[in-house]
Every structure is written in structure tokens, then in C-alpha cells.
Amino acid sequence: MKYLSWAYLVALFGFILLPVVTLVIFSFQDGRLPVPPFKGVTFEWYAEILTDRAMMEALGNSLIVALLSSLVALTLGFLAASGLARVVLPGSVVMRGLLIAPMTVSYLIIALGLLQMFNKVGIRPSLLATGIGHVVINLPLCFAILYAAIGEHQKSALKAARDLGAREWQVLWFVAAPMLTPALAAAFFLAFTFSWDEFIIAFLLTRFDVTLPVEIWSMLRSGLSPATNAVGSLVFLVSVIVVVALELTLFRKGSK
Amino acid sequence: MALKHTCSILAVTAGLTSALASAAQAEDLNALIWCDHADPELLQPFEEAHDVRVNVKEYEGTAAGLTLLEQSRPGDWDVMVIDAVDVGRAVERGLLAPLPVDQLATDSYFPEAVLADHTTVDGTTYAVTEKFGYNTIAYNKAAVDPADMASLDALWSGKYDGRIAIYDYYLPVLGLVGLEAGIDTADLGADTLETIREPLMKLNAASKQVSDVVGSQTALATGEVDVLIGGGEWLTAVLNAENPDLDWTIPEEGGLLWAQSLAIVEGTEKPELALEFIKYITSPEGQARLATSSCYWGMPANKAAGDVLTDEQKAILRWDDQPDYLSRAQLYPVPDADTDAAMQDLWTDMLQN
Amino acid sequence: MSIEKQEKRQGATLVAPALLWTLGFFVIPFAAMVMMSLAHLEGREIVQGHDLGNYLRIFTDPSLRRGIFVSLEITAVVTVISVLLAWPLAWIIATRVPARWRRMALLLAVLPFWTSYVVRSYSWALVLGEKGVVMNALVGLGLLAEPVQIMATRSATIIGFVHFFVMLLTLTIYSNLIQLSPNYARAAEDLGASKWQVIRLVILPLTLPGVMTGAFLTFVLCIGDYITPQILGGNNELTLPQLIMLQLGRRGDFPMASALSVVLMVIVTLAYAACARWLKMERV
Numbered sequence: 001m002k003y004l005s006w007a008y009l010v011a012l013f014g015f016i017l018l019p020v021v022t023l024v025i026f027s028f029q030d031g032r033l034p035v036p037p038f039k040g041v042t043f044e045w046y047a048e049i050l051t052d053r054a055m056m057e058a059l060g061n062s063l064i065v066a067l068l069s070s071l072v073a074l075t076l077g078f079l080a081a082s083g084l085a086r087v088v089l090p091g092s093v094v095m096r097g098l099l100i101a102p103m104t105v106s107y108l109i110i111a112l113g114l115l116q117m118f119n120k121v122g123i124r125p126s127l128l129a130t131g132i133g134h135v136v137i138n139l140p141l142c143f144a145i146l147y148a149a150i151g152e153h154q155k156s157a158l159k160a161a162r163d164l165g166a167r168e169w170q171v172l173w174f175v176a177a178p179m180l181t182p183a184l185a186a187a188f189f190l191a192f193t194f195s196w197d198e199f200i201i202a203f204l205l206t207r208f209d210v211t212l213p214v215e216i217w218s219m220l221r222s223g224l225s226p227a228t229n230a231v232g233s234l235v236f237l238v239s240v241i242v243v244v245a246l247e248l249t250l251f252r253k254g255s256k
Numbered sequence: 257m258a259l260k261h262t263c264s265i266l267a268v269t270a271g272l273t274s275a276l277a278s279a280a281q282a283e284d285l286n287a288l289i290w291c292d293h294a295d296p297e298l299l300q301p302f303e304e305a306h307d308v309r310v311n312v313k314e315y316e317g318t319a320a321g322l323t324l325l326e327q328s329r330p331g332d333w334d335v336m337v338i339d340a341v342d343v344g345r346a347v348e349r350g351l352l353a354p355l356p357v358d359q360l361a362t363d364s365y366f367p368e369a370v371l372a373d374h375t376t377v378d379g380t381t382y383a384v385t386e387k388f389g390y391n392t393i394a395y396n397k398a399a400v401d402p403a404d405m406a407s408l409d410a411l412w413s414g415k416y417d418g419r420i421a422i423y424d425y426y427l428p429v430l431g432l433v434g435l436e437a438g439i440d441t442a443d444l445g446a447d448t449l450e451t452i453r454e455p456l457m458k459l460n461a462a463s464k465q466v467s468d469v470v471g472s473q474t475a476l477a478t479g480e481v482d483v484l485i486g487g488g489e490w491l492t493a494v495l496n497a498e499n500p501d502l503d504w505t506i507p508e509e510g511g512l513l514w515a516q517s518l519a520i521v522e523g524t525e526k527p528e529l530a531l532e533f534i535k536y537i538t539s540p541e542g543q544a545r546l547a548t549s550s551c552y553w554g555m556p557a558n559k560a561a562g563d564v565l566t567d568e569q570k571a572i573l574r575w576d577d578q579p580d581y582l583s584r585a586q587l588y589p590v591p592d593a594d595t596d597a598a599m600q601d602l603w604t605d606m607l608q609n
Numbered sequence: 610m611s612i613e614k615q616e617k618r619q620g621a622t623l624v625a626p627a628l629l630w631t632l633g634f635f636v637i638p639f640a641a642m643v644m645m646s647l648a649h650l651e652g653r654e655i656v657q658g659h660d661l662g663n664y665l666r667i668f669t670d671p672s673l674r675r676g677i678f679v680s681l682e683i684t685a686v687v688t689v690i691s692v693l694l695a696w697p698l699a700w701i702i703a704t705r706v707p708a709r710w711r712r713m714a715l716l717l718a719v720l721p722f723w724t725s726y727v728v729r730s731y732s733w734a735l736v737l738g739e740k741g742v743v744m745n746a747l748v749g750l751g752l753l754a755e756p757v758q759i760m761a762t763r764s765a766t767i768i769g770f771v772h773f774f775v776m777l778l779t780l781t782i783y784s785n786l787i788q789l790s791p792n793y794a795r796a797a798e799d800l801g802a803s804k805w806q807v808i809r810l811v812i813l814p815l816t817l818p819g820v821m822t823g824a825f826l827t828f829v830l831c832i833g834d835y836i837t838p839q840i841l842g843g844n845n846e847l848t849l850p851q852l853i854m855l856q857l858g859r860r861g862d863f864p865m866a867s868a869l870s871v872v873l874m875v876i877v878t879l880a881y882a883a884c885a886r887w888l889k890m891e892r893v
Contacts, residue, residue: 002705005701005705006705008697008698008701009698009701009702009705009706009714012694012698012718012775013717013718015772015775016718016720016721016772016775016776017717017720017721018736018742018743019721019729019732019733019735019736019772020720020721020724020732022732022735022736022741022742023724023728023732023735026735034735035735035738035740035741036740036741036742036745076626076627076630077627079623079624079626079627080623080624080626080627080628082623083619083620083621083622083623083624084620084623084624086616086619086620086623087613087616087617087619087620089617089620089621089624095624095628098628098631098632098636099627099628099631101631101635102631102635104829104877104878104881105635105639105829105874105877106829106830106832106833106834106850106870106873106874106877107833108833108835108850108853108854108870108873109639109642109833109870109873109874110635110638112642112853112857112866112867112870113635113638113639113641113642113870114634114638116638116641116642116645116863116867117634117637117638117641120641132634133634135630135634136630136631136634136635139627139630139631143627168619168623193723197725197726198726199726199727199836200835200836204857212725213725213726213727216725216727216728217727217836220727220731220840228728228731229728229732229735231725231728232724232725232728232731232732235723235724235725235728236721236723236724236725236728239723239724240720240723243716243723244716247712247716
């Protein structure tokens, strides 16, 4: 059983890592096509995408949209979670259900609904529209994580602060937020990741200023090239560095 | 402590906002285009000469492009690339502005590529052609017998079953299937459409995949398929350096001529700049860059581009064979809305079976 | 009493922004989409109406109807395979891998999460092609006489999906497994259960919530995905999202795209209802 376990582990790791490894290797392909045979190493594809204006702008756009939409989703989720954890309101269950609901709906449907509504009220497809969509998908996530993180201990601490005469915003800012820092960080990190990598909402709700996944998609549609591998590898590399850094700092203490 | 946090958040937000604002400041030209117009090498000279920024948005298929325009507000778009044969459809819906064609250098155009019948409605010109080429058969001459490619019959003969890819755009491929069935593209309408259903389904059964530009390029270049119906120089030219065995031909039944045109969108707030852009694209330099743009190659509509293109580029474009090709190619089918819907339904049926 | 009232008012004030956001950008757009699905296209004009013509067409037009089945089949196969592959992986990482390497192993198991989602499907296209790495290796090792076609078939779509969802399910099942007290297993062993019996009768049932949550997420994400089948499926059959995008991108037929989306939504809701009792969505 022991050998079987290890064999299984290795086999599955192979399956999981195969496409990524291939992607990275052929980003160095010295030729027009990122398929075997491997013709030698070149960095020209990396140079090409790093000097690609549209690609770099898309990168910047993605960062801005991910950052701002996650902050908004986090703030709304935090307020809602502390509100619902504080008192039992009439219809609490319905409210919770409503806040969670977008999580069970395909992104495509959310995108299509927003596209039609924005069309009607005359909001142009833009990064703003995309950001609004990303808050819709990330709000449930942030809310759920934070709501789950507020336990009895936290509730009594908040109550104590209020009984001592703290104002509501003081309670939230000085007591609740510091207490919930790990959950806030986790929620923000997840929301950021989802927004950063989201395609269909950004595809349908942008026009000229696009996010990185949309730019990669149009690059993919306009010709086969190792440059696509290079973009993918770069994004992968940077993300892994961030994840490992977080793993070593932020989440180390919180984990078992 | 908290104050410090607030300040840093404010600083970040302010920084981002100003970055956003500055990006939006330069004058913009908004263009609804096909992917060949997104090439920086094509756009940059114009952007630098006029100190503007050309924003491009790609679209796929005339129906989708028209929907996009209809859902936008006047002024959202300045210029548009559109299939020359579809200019009438756009004009009918009031989406295009008249084009002062006398200011454009169309004297040196290939006469067959002007397509004035299509770009002019009731005596007013609304668009100017810019690039053309053919949807026919592209193939790997190392893997198939080039003699077979002289006739479309080869694709239905069974010899190449499982080695065929179909280009995923319904108009040219339905046109080609029509040619095989002996129907001219101009006669492909609601009544004749059903007669090509069976050959289309047979073609689909013989094919390995139905794919977009990249999928087709990949499949042909890597040898997953050996024949692409709907392909042409626009597909093989880019890959020429990588695989010189990739070739294309116009079979005896004929091929389809595609021609894209450029138009000013009705309601633009920058008609002068839009016209300047069209002037640039139709100039010999612009034409040469467009002909060899990164997404796909194609013949420039303006013959004068021949002075700018290198001999090698002209060889790949098969510059000298154009008179023969042009005489044998037919235009895209021009369906009305209902026929268009019927064609798309037929195409969906093919994809789904 | 008045304090309680004030508490409630403050609580409501805190919830209000999130509720309004959800209402304005989720509920209302969805309602607008349902309205749109009752309209139809006349020529190129969208005519608002109140007929079920689009829905009727979805269930009578063989191509559209087949889209539902294609989607359901692919999603079902993907969900089952992913669970079957992920459970042992999560279990091995949680119990067999030494504790100090555990997080490292988990991180490695989900590493490709951080490639761009579009690029992930694309890289499978490169791997699975006839000239791709896999075929090259199999033919080179003499395991295959000649390459077989995987790319541009349903198998390619399924492999691309399974790859992603094995990672996702490994995470949800792992987090469920490490919360289990080892005492359960020990108790069962003390009572004479074999290792397999312990897994089958004790651990497996206890991980059901994790499995079901992951399976439901897999179902929702898989059935709503456009990119993977579009890149890997070779357009030889169309899933619901592909049909929706076809209506949008090629025809500008918003009413039909909306109707198909409503159908998609109903399917997901049914799936949710079917496994709701195992799900704790609020604790994902």
C-alpha cells in the first residue's frame, strides 16, 4: 500500500504539472511554433511580450481592477458580515442566502445580465463595468469567509467595545478588523486571484482597455506563437513567487 | 497607526486614479476592426504622425459587428472594418457615414478589388476596400497529392477523411460547398441552402475539426490535418518561414474572394481624423503594412503598395498570379437577414453533429 | 427595547450596502435577462414580447437541445473522474506524506492554479496535439504505433477540465480530511477493522461534506465554462456556453442567448437542490 501510495502521488503530480512544465519549456522555443521538436533556447519571445504595449497595459488594467474590486468586495462583505453577526434581523436567512447566491451562478450568466442592463442604462463596456462584475462574484466569497470567521469570542469582544461606548466605526476599525485580520487577508487574497484570472465577464464587459486574460485570448486567436507561452510562464512565475512569499509570511502563523 | 494606513491607502488610490486619467488624455480614434488592424507596426506610424491613440476592438462576423454598433451611442466609434459585400447592410441601418472618396487615391487600385457596386449605395460611397484574398483550399504539399487539390471533389472522395479541417466561418465555407454543388455564391439563398446541407454534413463527417484562425494554423502547421477548406494565403503566408510546404490553390470549381473595406461610422465626432486614418491605410505604405500584418496576410487593394513590398513578400502573396485568380474567384454570398439566420442555423447544425 | 431597536437599525445599516449591490448588479440584471429571453429577433431587430418561443426552440431544435445533453454529459463525467482522482490524492497528502512536507505537497498539487486560466487550456492543446509531448513520448517509447487523435475531441475537453478540478477537489477534500480526528480511525482499528474498512466505512463517509461541496463547485464551474471546450473541443460538438457565445458573438441574438442562460441557470439550481443538504456554502 505504501508503494502504491507513492506511485499514485507521483503519477498525479505528473499529470498536474505536465501542461505547466511544457508551457514553460516551449516559451524558450527558438522557432515560430511552440511544439516539439525543441529547437533551442531563445529569450526573444519574452522580449517581445515585455515590449508589447497592449500586453503591458492589460497587465496594469488587471492589477487595478483586481485591487479595487477586491477592496470593494472586502469592504462590503466585512460590513455585511459584522452586521449580520451582530443582531438577528428579520429575514436574516433570506439576506444571507441572497448575498451568497451569486456564488452558485455561472460567471457567463452574471456577465450577460450585466451586459444587457448596462446597455439599457447606457453604461459603456469598460474596466469600471468589469470591476462591478468582479465585485458581484467576489462579494459572496468575502462575506462567507468573514461571516464564518466571526465566532462567539469575537461577538462578545465587539459587544464589550460597544458597551464601553465605542462608536460603530470605531468598533469595526479598531476591534473587529484587527481581530479578523487573517480572515480579511485570506478573503482579499482569494478575491484578488479570482478577479485577476477572470475571463468571461471581462471579455463581455470591456471595449478597448482590456484585462490580461482577454488580451491573452485575443493573442491566442490571432496566431500560434511561443509568445503566448512566454506570457503564460511569466504570469505563472510571478504568481508562484507571490504565493510562496505569502505562504512563508502571512499564512505560516495561522496554519497548523 | 490607523492614520498611517489611511494615508497609504489614499496615496495608492490617488496614484492609480491619476494613472488612469493620464492614460485617457491623448486624443483617441476608436476603431472596430479585424485582427490584422491590431498590429502595432501598422498603427504606430499613424499614431506618431497625428499624435493620437488608435483604440481597436476586434469583432467576428458582420452580424455581431452591426449589433455592437447598434448598442453603442453616436460618437463611440469612428471607423470600422467591414466585409465589402456587407456595406449595404450597414448603410441600410444608418450606421455608416458617406465617405469623400475623391480624397482617396483609388486610381491605382486593382480594378476587381474596388467593388464599387458594394461600397456605393444610391450613388453615395460609404466605404473603400483595403485588402483582399481568397477562401479556397490550403494544404500541406508534402502530405497530399497537389494534383488532387485541383478539384474540390477530393475533399468528398474519402481519400482525405480525417485529415481535413474546416475554417470556422460560415459564409465562405458554405460558398465553397455551394460551388462544389454547382451553385454560384450569388445564387446561394433560402431556396438553394437545403441542397448543400447533405454535402456539408458529409464534409463535416470527413473532417477532424472546425477551427478558427489559430486552431487552423496549428493543425496545418503541426501536421494534425493536411487540408483546410476555407483557407488561403491569409493562413499560409504567416507560416511560410516555418513550413514552406504549406500551399494553397484555387480549384477548378472556383474559390471565394474576400475583400475587407474601411468606413467612417455615422455619428463620429472626429470625421477628419477618421478620414486621415483611412487615407493612411489606403496609402502605399499603409497598404504594404496591412498586407503583411501580423495576424494574417492578404493582397493590398492598392496596386501601388507593390512599390513598397519586397520581392520576397510579393512572391509569398503571389502578386503576379492575381489577374488569373481574380478572374476565377466569386464574391461572398450576400444573405438577407432571414437567409443569414438560416445559414447560421445550418452551420450550428453542422458543428453540433 | 429601544437599545435592541437601535442595534437592529445599526445592523441593517451595515448589511445594506452589500444587499443593495447584490440587488442592483445581480438580481436586477438577472431579471432583465429573463425579460430579454421572452423577446425575439425579427430580422436584426429585438422585439420585446412575452412568448416562450425561444424556450420552445431550445427543446425542439436538435442542435440546441443537444447542447444541453453535451454539457450535462461532459460535466457528469468530469465531476466523477475528478472526485475519483482527487480523493486518494488528498488522502495520501493528508495521511501518508510526513507532516513537515504536507503543505509543500499540497502547494505543489495546486501549483497550476496560478497559471492564467486561458493559458492552461492552451497548454493542454499543445500537450495533447498529434505532434505534442504526450504523443511524441508514447510513440517514441513504442507504446503506440502511431499517434491517436485526442486533441479536438471530447476527451481533450474532459482532460482539460479534470486537470483543473482535481486540483480544486484535492483542496476541499484535504481541508475536510485534516479536520478529522485521528481517533476515529484508531477506534475503528482497535475494534478490528482492516485499513480498507477504516477508509471505506469511517473516513469516506466523514469526508462526504467536503466531497459534495467540491463536486458541486466542479459542476457549476464546469457546466458554465466557455474557454476549455472552445480551445480543446475542436468545435466538433457545442456545449451550452459555446451556444450562448455563438448567439452573442455571431448573430447578436440576445434573446436566445438569454433563454439559453436561463436554462443553464435552472440546471445549476436543480443540481444545487439535489446536493444542498451536504453543502455548507457559507463555509467554503
